Amino acid sequence: MPAFTILVADDDESQRNIQKLVLAEVARTLGAEVRIDEAKDSLQTRKFLEKQRYDIVVLDNEFKDELSPGHLPGIALLQLMRKGGLNMKSPTIFLTGDPYETLRPMAEKYSAIYYQKAKADTEEMTQMYIKLLSR
Numbered sequence: 096m097p098a099f100t101i102l103v104a105d106d107d108e109s110q111r112n113i114q115k116l117v118l119a120e121v122a123r124t125l126g127a128e129v130r131i132d133e134a135k136d137s138l139q140t141r142k143f144l145e146k147q148r149y150d151i152v153v154l155d156n157e158f159k160d161e162l163s164p165g166h167l168p169g170i171a172l173l174q175l176m177r178k179g180g181l182n183m184k185s186p187t188i189f190l191t192g193d194p195y196e197t198l199r200p201m202a203e204k205y206s207a208i209y210y211q212k213a214k215a216d217t218e219e220m221t222q223m224y225i226k227l228l229s230r
């Protein structure tokens with residue numbers, strides 16, 4: 096049985112729960128074990144990214160820890176990931192609430208799949224995960 100480790104980094108618990116539901120379906124479809132690490136702020140996200148290599152990173156842009164020393168928005172975390180470290184080449188889904196797609200060019204420049212939360216479709220997301228994990 097294949098095993099995958101996914102990081103879901105989003106400050107919104109309901110968004111993390113949606114991803115967990117989608118990933119449960121992915122696990123059933125692939126006959127795989129999927130372990131999910133959850134991060135609710137940018138500081139937690141950085142710690143996870145430094146300690147573990149992930150098969151997929153799901154990354155929000157806006158975290159509610161903006162007043163914390165060391166806070167970074169998701170787009171900056173993506174840039175840091177691509178510069179080096181365990182997750183330099185990890186497939187990344189930039190899952191954002193940005194309604195104007197202002198971050199799309201930057202996310203795609205750093206090889207992330209730009210995906211708007213407002214347009215989220217669980218079947219489409221399931222297929223996206225399956226495709227990434229089947230590479």
